[in-house]
Amino acid sequence: xxxxxxxxxxxxxxxxxxxxxxxxxxxxxxxxxxxxxxxxxxxxxxxxxxxxxxxxxxxxxxxxxxxxxxxxxxxxxxxxxxxxxxxxxxxxxxxxxxxxxxxxxxxxxxxxxxxxxxxxxxxxxxxxxxxxxxxxxxxxxxxxxxxxxxxxxxxxxxxxxxxxxxxxxxxxxxxxxxxxxxxxxxxxxxxxxxxxxxxxxxxxxxxxxxxxxxxxxxxxxxxxxxxxxxxxxxxxxxxxxxxxxxxxxxxxxxxxxxxxxxxxxxxxxxxxxxxxxxxxxxxxxxxxxxxxxxxxxxxxxxxxxxxxxxxxxxxxxxxxxxxxxxxxxxxxxxxxxxxxxxxxxxxxxxxxxxxxxxxx
Amino acid sequence: xxxxxxxxxxxxxxxxxxxxxxxxxxxxxxxxxxxxxxxxxxxxxxxxxxxxxxxxxxxxxxxxxxxxxxxxxxxxxxxxxxxxxxxxxxxxxxxxxxxxxxxxxxxxxxxxxxxxxxxxxxxxxxxxxxxxxxxxxxxxxxxxxxxxxxxxxxxxxxxxxxxxxxxxxxxxxxxxxxxxxxxxxxxxxxxxxxxxxxxxxxxxxxxxxxxxxxxxxxxxxxxxxxxxxxxxxxxxxxxxxxxxxxxxxxxxxxxxxxxxxxxxxxxxxxxxxxxxxxxxxxxxxxxxxxxxxxxxxxxxxxxxxxxxxxxxxxxxxxxxxxxxxxxxxxxxxxxxxxxxxxxxxxxxxxxxxxxxxxxx
DNA sequence: AATGGCTGTGCAACCGGTTACATGATGGCT
DNA sequence: AGCCATCATGTAACCGGTTGCACAGCCATT
Numbered sequence: 072x073x074x075x076x077x078x079x080x081x082x083x084x085x086x087x088x089x090x091x092x093x094x095x096x097x098x099x100x101x102x103x104x105x106x107x108x109x110x111x112x113x114x115x116x117x118x119x120x121x122x123x124x125x126x127x128x129x130x131x132x133x134x135x136x137x138x139x140x141x142x143x144x145x146x147x148x149x150x151x152x153x154x155x156x157x158x159x160x161x162x163x164x165x166x167x168x169x170x171x172x173x174x175x176x177x178x179x180x181x182x183x184x185x186x187x188x189x190x191x192x193x194x195x196x197x198x199x200x201x202x203x204x205x206x207x208x209x210x211x212x213x214x215x216x217x218x219x220x221x222x223x224x225x226x227x228x229x230x231x232x233x234x235x236x237x238x239x240x241x242x243x244x245x246x247x248x249x250x251x252x253x254x255x256x257x258x259x260x261x262x263x264x265x266x267x268x269x270x271x272x273x274x275x276x277x278x279x280x281x282x283x284x285x286x287x288x289x290x291x292x293x294x295x296x297x298x299x300x301x302x303x304x305x306x307x308x309x310x311x312x313x314x315x316x317x318x319x320x321x322x323x324x325x326x327x328x329x330x331x332x333x334x335x336x337x338x339x340x341x342x343x344x345x346x347x348x349x350x351x352x353x354x355x356x357x358x359x360x361x362x363x364x365x366x367x368x369x370x371x372x373x374x375x376x377x378x379x380x381x382x383x384x385x386x387x388x389x390x391x392x393x394x395x396x397x398x399x400x401x402x403x404x405x406x407x408x409x410x411x412x413x414x415x416x417x418x419x420x421x422x423x424x425x426x427x428x429x430x431x
Numbered sequence: 432x433x434x435x436x437x438x439x440x441x442x443x444x445x446x447x448x449x450x451x452x453x454x455x456x457x458x459x460x461x462x463x464x465x466x467x468x469x470x471x472x473x474x475x476x477x478x479x480x481x482x483x484x485x486x487x488x489x490x491x492x493x494x495x496x497x498x499x500x501x502x503x504x505x506x507x508x509x510x511x512x513x514x515x516x517x518x519x520x521x522x523x524x525x526x527x528x529x530x531x532x533x534x535x536x537x538x539x540x541x542x543x544x545x546x547x548x549x550x551x552x553x554x555x556x557x558x559x560x561x562x563x564x565x566x567x568x569x570x571x572x573x574x575x576x577x578x579x580x581x582x583x584x585x586x587x588x589x590x591x592x593x594x595x596x597x598x599x600x601x602x603x604x605x606x607x608x609x610x611x612x613x614x615x616x617x618x619x620x621x622x623x624x625x626x627x628x629x630x631x632x633x634x635x636x637x638x639x640x641x642x643x644x645x646x647x648x649x650x651x652x653x654x655x656x657x658x659x660x661x662x663x664x665x666x667x668x669x670x671x672x673x674x675x676x677x678x679x680x681x682x683x684x685x686x687x688x689x690x691x692x693x694x695x696x697x698x699x700x701x702x703x704x705x706x707x708x709x710x711x712x713x714x715x716x717x718x719x720x721x722x723x724x725x726x727x728x729x730x731x732x733x734x735x736x737x738x739x740x741x742x743x744x745x746x747x748x749x750x751x752x753x754x755x756x757x758x759x760x761x762x763x764x765x766x767x768x769x770x771x772x773x774x775x776x777x778x779x780x781x782x783x784x785x786x787x788x789x790x791x
Numbered sequence: 792a793a794t795g796g797c798t799g800t801g802c803a804a805c806c807g808g809t810t811a812c813a814t815g816a817t818g819g820c821t
Numbered sequence: 822a823g824c825c826a827t828c829a830t831g832t833a834a835c836c837g838g839t840t841g842c843a844c845a846g847c848c849a850t851t
Contacts, residue, residue, distance in 0.1 A: 127551040131488045157508055172531070349684070461839070
């Protein structure tokens with residue numbers, strides 16, 4: 072019946088060896104306050120000698136509490152998530168929980184499947200940047216406590232980034248350096264995160280009387296940024312704000328290929344701060360503190376789990392502009408093709424609100 | 432007794448509703464071959480209507496098979512691991528397993544704790560780049576099937592990288608470009624991976640009659656590489672092989688600060704290929720295919736789990752030199768301080784074999 | 792018609808804990 | 822001394838599945 076021999080002793084063996092009942096052994100590990108200190112000591116000694124460890128599975132079955140939580144992300148390899156996962160992990164096990172990690176590979180169906188499969192083994196879920204539609208998210212939330220990161224669904228506890236403040240700070244910084252025409256290099260058009268960032272950029276640009284052009288990169292990665300660089304070089308701009316650090320880094324590489332120098336020829340601002348100072352020159356970016364998001368999500372979830380009821384929490388993680396070395400004053404004689412004939416810039420800014428999100 | 436209401440129906444409710452015994456419902460989901468097709472159909476219909484999903488915890492308790500495996504890594508945020516985790520995840524769930532992820536935060540004690548805690552909930556372990564000493568690894572392996580990645584302990588199934596071939600190819604490449612004096616910028620001195628790479632570099636340098644100098648970076652990250660750049664600039668070398676891509680990238684940034692151009696002034700080779708073409712210029716590196724390692728480890732583990740016995744497998748993942756743009760012919764008039772007075776180069780090469788490893 | 796083998800299903804024990812309730816011992820109080 | 826509250830521990834039911842065994846029904850064989 073059993074697969075691999077576990078070798079682990081059970082509560083009964085400990086009970087026999089210690090000359091007490093199974094209940095007493097159980098209480099030694101779960102409700103020691105009910106026992107005589109002397110008894111506890113004896114059971115502990117025997118347990119130690121036998122190498123007894125309470126079986127979590129059995130405990131979970133009888134209590135209904137598995138001691139596990141699930142964390143589902145769309146793509147572990149996206150550098151936005153590892154710090155988040157790491158922080159969540161650390162906080163979870165401080166609270167006595169182990170973490171099941173799921174990678175949905177950006178597929179809503181896989182996300183659904185993972186949640187269903189894990190449902191019976193975990194007490195609650197943390198869903199980071201879910202790709203699932205709202206209805207299905209709500210369905211899962213009805214079964215088990217669920218906390219969202221980077222998704223704003225009313226009625227569910229959620230952790231969001233203060234994108235607006237970060238983007239505004241970035242654009243204010245550019246304005247103060249005297250940039251007057253800038254670009255926003257957008258991520259996936261259907262992404263909730265991109266919508267947020269783009270809208271924030273538009274509002275901030277208005278506020279500081281800056282002319283903003285939107286350039287699509289489509290994919291949130293280096294390669295897309297690199298491709299967008301060619302487009303940027305043709306625009307009459309002196310600075311660009313990228314969807315994220317990866318895109319920013321790609322833009323830098325693409326412009327370097329064209330012989331441009333940063334920040335002399337153009338200023339670049341990233342988002343997320345996942346590359347820290349590893350770019351050359353070190354990237355000015357908006358830090359989104361994804362680790363804080365992970366930590367707060369766990370905190371919210373454990374609160375829900377102990378209180379036993381969900382509250383409509385909406386927690387906002389502050390963002391912060393980190394000025395490094397990719398932003399500076401625009402050149403007197405800009406290298407950009409202000410006057411040159413150019414392919415028409417993409418100034419249309421998509422306003423549609425997609426029902427499904429993609430990419431943090 | 433129960434915490435959050437699960438709302439999930441049990442096998443008994445399905446049995447009653449379908450007018451069969453609990454055993455029959457159970458068999459519908461675990462041994463359908465024993466039942467009449469007609470019965471299966473009826474039970475399935477009822478189960479569907481009620482939203483019944485077999486409770487994994489109960490199943491695990493009675494069968495001893497949890498359907499989970501644990502994957503423990505020293506640091507999720509190290510870019511070497513996410514692809515590995517991702518691949519492991521994908522293969523595990525193809526084989527019907529869910530993955531518990533543990534991050535030991537580079538601490539042997541945390542690693543020990545995680546393994547102990549997860550032991551009762553998983554059928555087997557994958558330990559990537561463990562920080563635990565051999566004795567404790569063996570102790571855990573005695574309880575549950577365990578597969579190692581990046582650690583060579585006899586008697587246990589393990590997945591290793593063909594470091595020697597990769598480093599040799601890198602140095603052969605440099606030799607063919609006419610480099611005669613190069614440096615190896617090492618990682619953590621106590622690291623198993625670093626030992627391997629350094630030894631391989633020494634042997635390969637001998638083979639190609641190249642003079643090799645070892646320069647320590649100590650930590651496997653960008654900052655350490657950056658610091659090492661100052662040291663490198665003072666040495667009479669024309670190329671450097673770094674412990675990993677992160678260090679290589681740091682070296683590039685540090686040298687760029689000094690006004691050096693790559694590969695004109697110096698050639699740089701990384702290891703792991705975790706940055707792909709995101710550096711500027713794109714980094715020549717040895718690809719270690721950590722994703723393959725993850726996939727193979729899962730394969731080994733599921734084999735052990737199904738066969739029920741451990742074998743002394745030693746699987747080697749091939750490595751591959753990927754030539755991008757940071758390597759080239761050495762300059763006629765090298766920029767390095769061949770003749771200049773210099774702080775004495777670190778030519779001593781540590782030979783001690785530490786008992787504990789650090790850092791993949 | 793009796794025998795035997797199959798097939799499909801049910802019964803009940805079991806996995807390893809937890810916990811409501813029962814019980815016996817102890818000690819303080821009237 | 823008698824009563825009752827309190828404390829420490831034991832008894833046994835339960836969590837939700839799985840599975841060895843028993844058994845009924847059916848068909849084929851002799």
